[in-house]
Amino acid sequence: MLKIDELEKCYRNKEKRSIFHTTKSKEEKKALDGINIDLKEGQALACIGENGAGKSTLIKCALGILSPTSGSVRLFGEDPRRNKKYCMQKVGVVFGQKTNLWIDIPVIESYKAVKQIYKVDNDTFKRNYEMVMELLELKDIIDVPARRLSLGQRMRADIGLVLLHGPELLFMDEPTLGLDINVKYTIRKFLRQLNQQEKTSIFLTSHDLDDIDEICDDAIVISKGKQIYSGKLDELKNVYADKHIIKISGMKTGNILSLFPGVELTEKENQSIISWDKSCYSVQDVISGVFRMYAVDDIEVREPDIDEVVSRIFTEGVSI
Amino acid sequence: MKNFWTYLKISIKSKLYYRTSFILNMISPIIVLCGQVLLWKGIFKLNNASDFADMSRNAMFSYILIAFVLNNSLNWSTENSLSKDIRNGTVVSKMIRPTTFLSQNIADMFGGVLIQGLFYTLLVIVIFFIAAKDLFVPSFSNLLLFVLSAILGMILRLMINDFFSLLCFFVTGYLGIAWLKNAITNFFSGAMIPITLFPVTLKSIAGYLPFKYMIQVPISFFLGEYTFADGIKTYTVQILWILFFIILHCLIYRKIRINLVIAGG
Known part of the structure; x- marks a missing residue:
């Protein structure tokens, strides 16, 4: 065309x-x-x-x-x-x-x-x-x-x-x-x-x-x-998003940081957001850890954000 | 050609949509016409003669009336709509339609000419009926020769206007070009005063330019100054000037496509 x-x-x-x-x-x-x-x-x-x-x-x-x-x-x-x-x-x-x-x-x-x-x-x-x-x-x-x-x-x-x-x-x-x-x-x-x-x-x-x-x-x-x-x-x-993100709804029963040192944890009421560098841990490992440390009501592996990708390309001038 | 009529219809509808503005646009040239008539009345009265530089009083008033119709059929807003489109970037919509850029421009201007020209023509016909004894009334054959020349003159004018509008792609403001175009065309077309009244040098310069074929030449047919034999030659020159500006349009448009920066990206 x-x-x-x-x-x-x-x-x-x-x-x-x-x-x-x-x-x-x-x-x-x-x-x-x-x-x-x-x-x-x-x-x-x-x-x-x-x-x-x-x-x-x-x-x-x-x-x-x-x-x-x-x-x-x-x-x-x-x-x-x-x-x-x-x-x-x-x-x-x-x-x-x-x-x-x-x-x-x-x-x-x-x-x-x-x-x-x-x-x-x-x-x-x-x-x-x-x-x-x-x-x-x-x-x-x-x-x-x-x-x-x-x-x-x-x-x-x-x-x-x-x-x-x-x-x-x-x-x-x-x-x-x-x-x-x-x-x-x-x-x-x-x-x-x-x-x-x-x-x-x-x-x-x-x-x-x-x-x-x-x-x-x-x-x-x-x-x-x-x-x-x-x-x-x-x-x-x-390729561009260098982080994985998981969003969890449910009660905390342990400390995820003890299993995966270095992950970023944001907690708000009954919700937690965990993000980490792709090169550190696999998604499967972190999810299995989440089930050990949380009484999970709901879990969501978030897609990398296109805004973040584009922002990195243009502000940091990274080549693809 | 069918597309041309579609664009023409849109142009007419667009111009008639805002009636108050349209009527006000029509009235202002009539006030200028009254001023011109009074001025020439005064000149003839001062000279106390029936002729002025080889033009009879009746011929002069007929000249003023016909020049008024031809000159004001295209008003300021219609004349400069392309320039404005170029300045604000909306011209790009004309470039993406399956019709040539030139025919869209001509149809757009011609819509304005049809409405305004028709109104002024009717007005002047009424004046001719009312004041026939003070005006030069042409023979039927002269009238026919005039109509053909006036149509060619109008097409030439639209092409000249298109040329000046395209120049707005290369400059930052359109008003300067618009005023320059108005000054040149009004002066050298014979719209302000007949070219026959110009000094010899200016008259010869006007002879080499296309502008007199818009107004002065058609009126010469009206006043019976040109014969049928002159007609063939004059029409040919008018057509050649039109072709010249069509070629010029194509060349400029090609240049525009190479280095065009449209407002707003």
Whole structure:
């Protein structure tokens, strides 16, 4: 669906002179360097990166809005710059910070326009329209001009808009930016459903790592324009999270620290959280120790937190 | 082409949605027109003559009225909507639709031209009926020649406007470009004063520029200054200028795709 090979994108900063600023010499900035992506049908791929890492530039290159400096981009087997009409017909794009709706007219008018622009047949349009109306809860805002919608309402309407023509691949650039928890939940649930039931492929960038965790199975990590990871999201978390965490509900009958010196123990009322360095003890050993030292009501081995993983990658600059 | 009509319909609906703002936009040029008419009335009265620099009084007032329609069919807000989209980054939505960027821009501007142009045309037709004795009324054939030239002139104007709007990708503010474009086009198109009244040097400079084909040249057909033979030549030049700006659009758009930085990432 989307195949990117050795993509490189450089921006040229021209010499600038101003009364108040010193002269800046002409320089080239590499926004993307050696990016490789092979997005298959039905895949949900997350693009993780700090601010200014090149995520939006990558989407723009993938869509043919920007020309790559070198490397190749193939969208549905075509060069999106040369065959824009064909490629855009098969994709849906949401830029969280910008709307695709015509802001001065009611949302329904934008939807009708999309039907004509993408030449969507009546049955497909009706099916998709009913689906987005129900799942994105658009009934109350469909007749309101986009200009008057709140950010969350506008985003729901925007996502609805790009699905009307039945795209095979969705590009979502920060789709939950600035939204409240309810709207985020609706959007995540909807996208997950779309990916699993309709087999719509998703390319997602987000700073909200819960979005990524809930929607995507695969991930690439970009830092300063360079691709530093490409693979399963779970693997990324397992490789990167250096701690195991177990959460226990139940009465304490002994001291776990006597069995496993060095583990971190946090206790609160009837709950205890034990965390330890992966290299020290295995999960099985600690669990068996827990059953000896606690009258366990409930026990949970917590998944490594993606926030923690990403924070480590970008703050400590660890390579993968 | 079907998509063009869809974009055109959206443009018209968008412009008509906020009625008060739309009506206020329509009224302000009419006030300027009244000022222009009074000014030229004063000039003719001072000179105490029926001609001014080879232009009869009736021809001059007809010129002012037609220039008013042609010049104000595209208002400030429509003219600069692309520039504003570029500045706030929403232009990206035009780049991801399965329609060419140029046709979306032209449809967007043309929607404004249709509404505003139609309103001013009707207004001026009424004025012509009321004050026919004080105005130059063209023959039917001149009127036909004028209409064709005016349509080509309007397409040329939309293309020139598109060119200036695209320049906003390369600068930090759009107002400077917008004012510069307005000053140049108003002056060299003959919208402010007929080019025939320019000094020789300025007249020859205007001759090499495309702007006079937007207003001055179509009005010359209206006033019967150009014959049918002139028409063929003039239409050809107008079409060539339109093609020139289409090619320029493609070249600039290619350049934009190489080094584009859209506001907001």
